[in-house]
Amino acid sequence: MAEVHIRKVVKKYDEVLAVRGIDLDIRDHEFVVLVGPSGCGKTTTLRMIAGLEDITDGEIAIGGDVVNDVPPKDRDIAMVFQNYALYPHMSVHENMSFGLRLKKFPKDEINRRVDEAARILDITELLDRKPKQLSGGQRQRVAMGRAIVRNPKVFLFDEPLSNLDAKLRVQMRIEIKKVHQKVRTTTVYVTHDQVEAMTLADRVVVMNHGVIEQVGTPTELYHHPRTRFVAGFIGSPAMNFIPCTIQESGGQLALRVNDQISFPVPPARAQKYSQHKGNGSVLLGLRPEHLTEAKSQPEPGIVPFDANLEVTEPMGMETFVYFPINGDTICGRVNPTAGAKDGAPLKMAADLNNMHLIDAKTGLVL
Amino acid sequence: MVDATIKNEGSVMRADRRNSLQKAWQRKSTIAFLMTLPLILLILVLVIYPALYAVHLAMLNKSMQRFVGLSNFSFLFTRETFWMVVWQSCIFALTAVFFKAIIGFFVAHFVHNIPDKGQRKWRGMLLIPWVIPPAMSTLAWLWLFDPSYSAFNWILEHFGIAGIPWLGDEHWARFCVILVNVWIGAPFFMIMYLASLKSVPEQLYEAAKIDGANWWQTMRFVTLPMMRNIIMITALFSTIVTFANFDIVRVLTRGDPLDQTHVFATWAFRLGIEGGDIPLGASVSLFMVPILTIGAIFILRDIVKRGNEA
Amino acid sequence: MTATATSSVPSSAKKGYGSMSRDRQWALRWSYFFLVLFVIFFLTPPLYMLITSLKTSQEISAITNPWWVFNPTLDNYKELLGSGTFLTFFRNSAVVSISVVIITMLIAVPSAFALSRMRFWGSGALATGVFLTYLIPETLLFIPLFKMMAVFNEYTGIELINRWWVLLILYPTLTVPFCTWIMIGYFASIPKELDEAALIDGATWMQTLTKIFIPVALPGIIAATIFAFTVSWAQFLYPLAFTTSESQLVLPVGIITTLIKGDVFNWGQIMTGALLGAAPPLIIYAFLMDYYIAGLTAGATKG
Numbered sequence: 001m002a003e004v005h006i007r008k009v010v011k012k013y014d015e016v017l018a019v020r021g022i023d024l025d026i027r028d029h030e031f032v033v034l035v036g037p038s039g040c041g042k043t044t045t046l047r048m049i050a051g052l053e054d055i056t057d058g059e060i061a062i063g064g065d066v067v068n069d070v071p072p073k074d075r076d077i078a079m080v081f082q083n084y085a086l087y088p089h090m091s092v093h094e095n096m097s098f099g100l101r102l103k104k105f106p107k108d109e110i111n112r113r114v115d116e117a118a119r120i121l122d123i124t125e126l127l128d129r130k131p132k133q134l135s136g137g138q139r140q141r142v143a144m145g146r147a148i149v150r151n152p153k154v155f156l157f158d159e160p161l162s163n164l165d166a167k168l169r170v171q172m173r174i175e176i177k178k179v180h181q182k183v184r185t186t187t188v189y190v191t192h193d194q195v196e197a198m199t200l201a202d203r204v205v206v207m208n209h210g211v212i213e214q215v216g217t218p219t220e221l222y223h224h225p226r227t228r229f230v231a232g233f234i235g236s237p238a239m240n241f242i243p244c245t246i247q248e249s250g251g252q253l254a255l256r257v258n259d260q261i262s263f264p265v266p267p268a269r270a271q272k273y274s275q276h277k278g279n280g281s282v283l284l285g286l287r288p289e290h291l292t293e294a295k296s297q298p299e300p301g302i303v304p305f306d307a308n309l310e311v312t313e314p315m316g317m318e319t320f321v322y323f324p325i326n327g328d329t330i331c332g333r334v335n336p337t338a339g340a341k342d343g344a345p346l347k348m349a350a351d352l353n354n355m356h357l358i359d360a361k362t363g364l365v366l
Numbered sequence: 367m368v369d370a371t372i373k374n375e376g377s378v379m380r381a382d383r384r385n386s387l388q389k390a391w392q393r394k395s396t397i398a399f400l401m402t403l404p405l406i407l408l409i410l411v412l413v414i415y416p417a418l419y420a421v422h423l424a425m426l427n428k429s430m431q432r433f434v435g436l437s438n439f440s441f442l443f444t445r446e447t448f449w450m451v452v453w454q455s456c457i458f459a460l461t462a463v464f465f466k467a468i469i470g471f472f473v474a475h476f477v478h479n480i481p482d483k484g485q486r487k488w489r490g491m492l493l494i495p496w497v498i499p500p501a502m503s504t505l506a507w508l509w510l511f512d513p514s515y516s517a518f519n520w521i522l523e524h525f526g527i528a529g530i531p532w533l534g535d536e537h538w539a540r541f542c543v544i545l546v547n548v549w550i551g552a553p554f555f556m557i558m559y560l561a562s563l564k565s566v567p568e569q570l571y572e573a574a575k576i577d578g579a580n581w582w583q584t585m586r587f588v589t590l591p592m593m594r595n596i597i598m599i600t601a602l603f604s605t606i607v608t609f610a611n612f613d614i615v616r617v618l619t620r621g622d623p624l625d626q627t628h629v630f631a632t633w634a635f636r637l638g639i640e641g642g643d644i645p646l647g648a649s650v651s652l653f654m655v656p657i658l659t660i661g662a663i664f665i666l667r668d669i670v671k672r673g674n675e676a
Numbered sequence: 677m678t679a680t681a682t683s684s685v686p687s688s689a690k691k692g693y694g695s696m697s698r699d700r701q702w703a704l705r706w707s708y709f710f711l712v713l714f715v716i717f718f719l720t721p722p723l724y725m726l727i728t729s730l731k732t733s734q735e736i737s738a739i740t741n742p743w744w745v746f747n748p749t750l751d752n753y754k755e756l757l758g759s760g761t762f763l764t765f766f767r768n769s770a771v772v773s774i775s776v777v778i779i780t781m782l783i784a785v786p787s788a789f790a791l792s793r794m795r796f797w798g799s800g801a802l803a804t805g806v807f808l809t810y811l812i813p814e815t816l817l818f819i820p821l822f823k824m825m826a827v828f829n830e831y832t833g834i835e836l837i838n839r840w841w842v843l844l845i846l847y848p849t850l851t852v853p854f855c856t857w858i859m860i861g862y863f864a865s866i867p868k869e870l871d872e873a874a875l876i877d878g879a880t881w882m883q884t885l886t887k888i889f890i891p892v893a894l895p896g897i898i899a900a901t902i903f904a905f906t907v908s909w910a911q912f913l914y915p916l917a918f919t920t921s922e923s924q925l926v927l928p929v930g931i932i933t934t935l936i937k938g939d940v941f942n943w944g945q946i947m948t949g950a951l952l953g954a955a956p957p958l959i960i961y962a963f964l965m966d967y968y969i970a971g972l973t974a975g976a977t978k979g
Contacts, residue, residue: 595824610813
């Protein structure tokens with residue numbers, strides 16, 4: 001059990017900066033997910049924690065000890081790889097016990113730990129099989145079992161679910177969460193899938209271009225993204241960004257999108273935004289669920305407008321609708337009963353109580 | 367190779383305070399170096415050194431006491447047999463490789479054509495010439511070509527055709543060494559081409575079929591381009607090996623009749639080992655180097671290219 | 677070629693499905709026809725070896741059908757297998773080939789592991805060098821090597837020429853480069869994560885090699901072993917140049933130099949000896965055909 005501290009860590013491959021000086025504190029027992037697009041430095045960061053990559057600058061501490069110079073085997077970590085990296089010639093039992101056998105653990109202790117881990121993961125009856133005889137999900141469990149038996153200070157997961165099909169991925173996600181609740185080992189988990197990040201994490205670390213964009217609980221990131229990147233990356237379908245200008249007419253702050261559409265800023269936010277008045281390049285960020293069909297009676301902050309639907313996607317309990325504003329395709333989410341049809345106009349409404357305003361130049365949420 | 371560790375030490379000093387991990391990296395290169403040391407020694411002592419030593423030897427006189435510069439070579443240039451050997455080696459290698467490639471290509475297609483479950487059996491039989499040690503199978507050919515008891519001639523005479531002096535006539539003897547070489551080498555081509563045929567995705571053929579390609583177009587635009595690499599590299603490999611061939615000529619004709627079937631390797635053996643003129647033998651064998659170098663350059667270029675694509 | 681021609685596509689789109697399958701039928705028939713032809717061509721010499729080996733010398737020199745055995749006998753086999761010299765050749769060949777296989781694998785496997793996994797200064801150049809070494813034929817090296825042995829004898833007094841074990845020094849030059857090369861290919865196909873997992877599990881480099889890489893790459897090791905064995909067994913030039921006494925000869929050279937006495941060819945025994953000499957590679961091939969072929973194709977398709 002340990003916390004992990006990352007201090008100003010830099011990773012340079014030849015002349016390419018993969019990680020540009022990141023700071024991160026991971027608490028004991030915490031489940032932290034590093035998420036971001038490919039090439040954002042999340043896997044490099046994980047591999048530096050594991051000791052598979054050396055650290056160009058800065059330091060990493062596990063359980064209070066700086067481990068920059070410690071080889072992987074002495075860091076007391078366990079890692080689950082994307083392709084599981086099970087030893088193909090060993091049985092499940094041998095796979096799980098390999099590390100312990102190399103460390104010359106007594107036989108009883110090895111068997112006790114393997115049985116315990118197998119029980120937690122529900123793979124007791126697979127112990128004598130070879131990896132080839134296992135399904136994807138079972139291999140995934142064995143890979144986790146191999147990590148658990150070592151009882152390490154930190155679990156490291158490198159995109160462990162991306163080789164599974166969609167259905168199994170959801171199942172294993174729940175499984176991983178259950179295991180973490182049982183063993184409570186500090187976990188660093190890397191994924192490019194924001195849904196995985198949201199569902200698994202105590203805290204999510206969003207990375208982009210080798211820097212950390214934002215760290216926070218899933219709900220924090222969802223409701224209070226700090227940058228345009230986070231706002232766009234978290235949530236599916238992604239948040240809409242509508243270019244507009246802030247105008248004031250008659251003491252009322254409004255966001256002018258085009259000649260037809262202008263959204264009045266709700267009074268609660270007006271003060272916050274008034275200092276950006278005249279800023280010609282701001283983006284109005286609205287999630288699809290805040291662009292719905294217009295209701296019959298008006299509510300404060302909810303502004304109706306006309307939309308010409310291009311495409312509709314009925315999902316069953318909801319329908320996604322796509323319509324253009326200023327040439328960009330905007331996604332909204334309406335009730336299946338709202339009568340949305342391909343190519344038909346629909347009265348839509350924007351919920352500005354949940355709007356985000358982003359400076360297009362700096363990418364920061366205002 | 368000592369540089370390996372020194373270079374790494376240099377980088378250790380540049381870095382400020384990493385010790386044990388860097389030491390581990392450094393130890394890694396030391397271990398790696400030790401693991402490859404036998405290989406390096408083997409290549410240096412038993413391949414590179416003898417190759418260079420051959421150049422030195424080629425510049426000595428027969429008793430190897432005097433440095434004579436290039437006079438061994440200029441002596442060779444005046445010998446008619448030498449030019450005959452050059453000519454024969456090239457004809458031998460090029461003709462043999464050409465027919466090996468053609469036969470290999472067609473037989474690979476025939477095997478590929480028949481149902482999958484029978485292919486293994488046929489492939490197994492067709493590769494047998496390659497598996498038998500060449501010196502042993504050439505003995506069988508020698509017996510088949512025997513001047514008095516040739517089993518081929520028995521068949522010919524059975525049809526009223528006069529027996530052929532297989533190894534007695536220079537033209538027939540040349541034909542025979544090429545035939546035996548093709549017989550041994552064609553199965554190897556067949557296996558290589560079959561492997562490359564199998565690696566062409568079935569969808570490509572289906573796509574070509576849907577696009578309305580006829581047999582020739584499918585061959586021209588799908589099969590051949592996909593096989594091109596293997597066709598080239600197998601032919602190059604084989605050219606090198608055939609050019610340097612020793613066993614077949616040595617066992618079948620020993621260079622006879624009248625040295626007419628000698629290739630570089632057998633003539634170098636005759637002069638250097640049997641004739642006791644090591645410098646002259648070395649000079650002869652060195653004439654293989656240009657062709658080998660050209661082949662090696664092409665193969666290496668292909669490997670580097672594929673390495674970059676990967 | 678018309679045979680394969682019809683296999684894939686009908687020449688005219690107007691033809692119906694029936695003609696297409698009829699074309700296939702023909703393609704199949706032609707394929708079988710030519711395959712039979714080529715199998716006859718490829719198998720005639722070994723079969724003729726067998727036929728001759730079962731004949732008495734009287735029958736061989738008689739003017740009967742050479743393609744048929746009228747009075748089959750095993751005398752040639754009995755005589756050869758009962759002769760001390762032939763068994764010496766066989767033993768020499770077996771000892772040399774097996775030892776060379778062991779030496780080869782001991783050198784090639786660790787080298788291939790280091791070259792494919794433990795990047796170090798010069799490792800890329802060395803890998804290419806290994807491949808180039810494979811392209812240097814023995815016919816280029818035997819004369820300088822012969823002289824080197826003589827010089828070595830002058831300096832140390834150790835006689836290397838005409839000793840069967842000198843082949844243990846020479847054969848690895850033929851086997852090690854290729855085996856290293858194909859093992860690099862096999863090791864390269866093992867996912868990187870596997871050694872990283874072993875690293876985290878606390879395995880040293882040596883343990884990673886012996887406990888992970890060698891078992892996982894076992895098919896490649898078998899293929900390389902077969903290659904090394906067959907090359908050693910078949911090698912003809914080195915033993916011909918470096919060994920002369922009957923007690924030092926290996927099988928191929930032994931058969932050719934001792935059974936051919938001057939102009940007298942005892943063909944029954946020669947063919948029997950050749951067949952027995954071809955037997956070990958053929959037996960290995962019969963039982964391990966897939967590994968044999970994998971090793972054959974690995975050189976050009978891997979790496």
